Amino acid sequence: DTGVSQDPRHKITKRGQNVTFRCDPISEHNRLYWYRQTLGQGPEFLTYFQNEAQLEKSRLLSDRFSAERPKGSFSTLEIQRTEQGDSAMYLCASRATATENTEAFFGQGTRLTVV
């Protein structure tokens, strides 16, 4: 078990371009979360999945953001028409809800810079 993996680790893109990030959770973890973290701030909830079902999407999230988890394993987060305000660290986390263990395991994140 290699933990939660995120790809790429860093992404620099020009304003207006689309970007897609990938998260591979710990195998058999049915719950997957996406967060956004700006410098010096706490992780801000974006969305989460139970298997392939998207349970909730933050009301603060623009329609330019979309996430999916097609087979209940890896997940992708896409940002369309990126803006400079999208520059942040995007974190993915996973956990198994079938157990009493409530610990969420985080990946190292994808740092997005929009220029």
Added chain:
Amino acid sequence: AQTVTQSQPEMSVQEAETVTLSCTYDTSESNYYLFWYKQPPSRQMILVIRQEAYKQQNATENRFSVNFQKAAKSFSLKISDSQLGDTAMYFCAFMKGRDDKIIFGKGTRLHILP
């Protein structure tokens, strides 16, 4: 909506000292889960300690312990015999139920000084 507040943006203590990080939260739920996560510089976030609201006994993990005051909606973290490796951002977090999302505070940056 649930909120988590950490009132100490930054703290510094000498190695081997004890330090307490504060956290308050707001919820109308009676059962929920509270966490402290640690995020070292340029490294991923890891769980330090957790507390189930229905448990009256404060959680302890080696040098880390919490003071959970349910009525006051307070959840502070105490680090005893602090070590240089404790230098990190610490986030207090709240989860309404076992199947809900996790809400984080803004964090406290802790520096352990040699």
